[in-house]
Amino acid sequence: xxxxxxxxxxxxxxxxxxxxxxxxxxxxxxxxxxxxxxxxxxxxxxxxxxxxxxxxxxxxxxxxxxxxxxxxxxxxxxxxxxxxxxxxxxxxxx
Numbered sequence: 001x002x003x004x005x006x007x008x009x010x011x012x013x014x015x016x017x018x019x020x021x022x023x024x025x026x027x028x029x030x031x032x033x034x035x036x037x038x039x040x041x042x043x044x045x046x047x048x049x050x051x052x053x054x055x056x057x058x059x060x061x062x063x064x065x066x067x068x069x070x071x072x073x074x075x076x077x078x079x080x081x082x083x084x085x086x087x088x089x090x091x092x093x094x
Contacts, residue, residue, distance in 0.1 A: 002059035004066065006049035006075065007031060009042040017066050019059035024050035048079055
C-alpha cells in the first residue's frame with residue numbers, strides 16, 4: 001500500500017502535499033524532524049488528509065492531481081467537510 005498525504009504547517013498554515021510508499025504517519029515524523037529540505041523551515045506539521053492507494057504510481061498520480069487547480073478545489077472541500085480530524089480515505093480513487 002502507498003499513500004498520499006497532506007500536512008498543514010502549524011507555523012504558517014500552508015499545506016504540503018506528498019506521497020509515500022509507507023504511511024502518512026511515518027512521513028510526518030520525517031517532516032517534523034526537519035529531514036525534508038522543502039518543509040524544514042515550516043515545522044511543526046499536522047496531518048489533515050491521507051488517502052491509501054494500491055501502488056506508489058497511483059499515489060504519485062494522485063499527488064500531482066491534488067496539486068493542480070481542480071485537485072486543490074477537491075482537497076479544500078474534503079478538508080472543509082471533515083473539520084473534526086484527519087480524513088482517511090482507503091481504496092482506489094483514480
